[in-house]
Amino acid sequence: MHFTIQREALLKPLQLVAGVVERRQTLPVLSNVLLVVEGQQLSLTGTDLEVELVGRVTLEDAAEPGEITVPARKLMDICKSLPSDALVDIRVDEQKLVVKAGRSRFTLSTLPANDFPTVEEGPGSLTFSLGQSKLRRLIDRTSFAMAQQDVRYYLNGMLLEVSGGVLRAVATDGHRLAMCSLEGAVPQHQDRHQVIVPRKGILELARLLTDQDGEVSIVLGQHHIRATTGEFTFTSKLVDGKFPDYERVVPKGGDKLVVGERQMLREAFSRTAILSNEKYRGIRLQLSSGLLKIQANNPEQEEAEEEVQVDYNGSALEIGFNVSYLLDVLGVMGTDQVRMILSDANSSALLQEADNDDSAYVVMPMRL
Numbered sequence: 292m293h294f295t296i297q298r299e300a301l302l303k304p305l306q307l308v309a310g311v312v313e314r315r316q317t318l319p320v321l322s323n324v325l326l327v328v329e330g331q332q333l334s335l336t337g338t339d340l341e342v343e344l345v346g347r348v349t350l351e352d353a354a355e356p357g358e359i360t361v362p363a364r365k366l367m368d369i370c371k372s373l374p375s376d377a378l379v380d381i382r383v384d385e386q387k388l389v390v391k392a393g394r395s396r397f398t399l400s401t402l403p404a405n406d407f408p409t410v411e412e413g414p415g416s417l418t419f420s421l422g423q424s425k426l427r428r429l430i431d432r433t434s435f436a437m438a439q440q441d442v443r444y445y446l447n448g449m450l451l452e453v454s455g456g457v458l459r460a461v462a463t464d465g466h467r468l469a470m471c472s473l474e475g476a477v478p479q480h481q482d483r484h485q486v487i488v489p490r491k492g493i494l495e496l497a498r499l500l501t502d503q504d505g506e507v508s509i510v511l512g513q514h515h516i517r518a519t520t521g522e523f524t525f526t527s528k529l530v531d532g533k534f535p536d537y538e539r540v541v542p543k544g545g546d547k548l549v550v551g552e553r554q555m556l557r558e559a560f561s562r563t564a565i566l567s568n569e570k571y572r573g574i575r576l577q578l579s580s581g582l583l584k585i586q587a588n589n590p591e592q593e594e595a596e597e598e599v600q601v602d603y604n605g606s607a608l609e610i611g612f613n614v615s616y617l618l619d620v621l622g623v624m625g626t627d628q629v630r631m632i633l634s635d636a637n638s639s640a641l642l643q644e645a646d647n648d649d650s651a652y653v654v655m656p657m658r659l
Contacts, residue, residue, distance in 0.1 A: 294380075298392070309363045309364060328357055331351075338408060378392065387399065428473075432471040433461065437463075449461065450537070468541070472650075488530070545638070567614055581604070582599070611657040616654045
């Protein structure tokens with residue numbers, strides 16, 4: 292194997308692929324990246340057995356085909372440290388990878404390509420394409436609500452559901468739920484198709500969707516999700532489990548509607564949060580006609596109080612929330628105005644953008 296490539300052209304896919312590779316591995320080959328040259332194309336593959344990422348670059352000069360695996364982190368660090376306009380010459384010589392650029396020369400250890408595990412191709416049961424920016428928006432709007440290390444492992448990921456021409460993303464950690472829908476992005480399928488993508492898969496996929504105008508093709512198989520663009524192919528195992536029935540969680544029939552300025556609320560919540568209990572992050576909301584009072588206190592007997600004018604003319608209500616959950620929701624919304632629908636002190640709140648129904652957020656109340 293032998294090829295030359297501009298440093299910039301190599302660094303971009305290498306950084307993407309190295310992001311998937313775990314630093315501490317049980318199998319040495321898993322900390323390596325697989326390099327394959329075929330014709331005028333170089334592909335780089337990294338995997339941790341859960342997630343696999345293949346980056347592709349077109350080579351400008353004639354290349355000698357071949358395949359080998361080398362330590363991902365070291366190759367990336369070498370690449371980063373070279374001058375930005377360097378031309379990098381890479382060849383395999385007696386089971387070592389020799390990297391030359393200008394007056395620099397590096398020799399890296401290798402492992403054979405056939406030791407490298409590949410994610411098995413399962414039968415794809417549903418394929419569709421959509422704009423990268425649309426999929427990125429779905430993920431950005433909901434991923435914050437995924438659980439981190441819950442024993443209910445199916446919560447440590449995101450539900451992607453295709454149903455009646457709508458693609459929906461749902462995430463919950465049991466205390467709050469985030470949901471975002473995209474109309475007309477997928478084929479009109481009669482039956483509902485659901486998959487749970489693990490947390491790492493979702494976060495890696497979001498990192499890849501950088502082309503505002505580009506398309507991404509998605510295959511939802513029985514055990515894998517695969518996303519492909521011109522520059523990369525991303526595959527992730529799915530979580531085997533049953534996601535909770537999210538429609539039952541969304542509160543219906545709340546009779547108290549609050550409409551307020553998103554940025555003003557966000558700033559008031561942030562300030563109040565400073566003096567909330569560091570462990571439980573609880574704040575108290577008191578609603579009266581046209582006014583929202585926000586209060587927090589902590590074990591050191593410190594108190595914070597804010598008053599925000601809101602559009603509200605229901606009966607008085609006092610309710611507690613984890614302020615971090617409210618701030619997370621206000622942080623991903625895009626409109627100036629938000630609406631909050633409540634029913635009583637023991638029922639979940641439903642938050643939405645004032646003029647937009649495609650996203651919905653549910654936050655459970657706290658006893659204070």
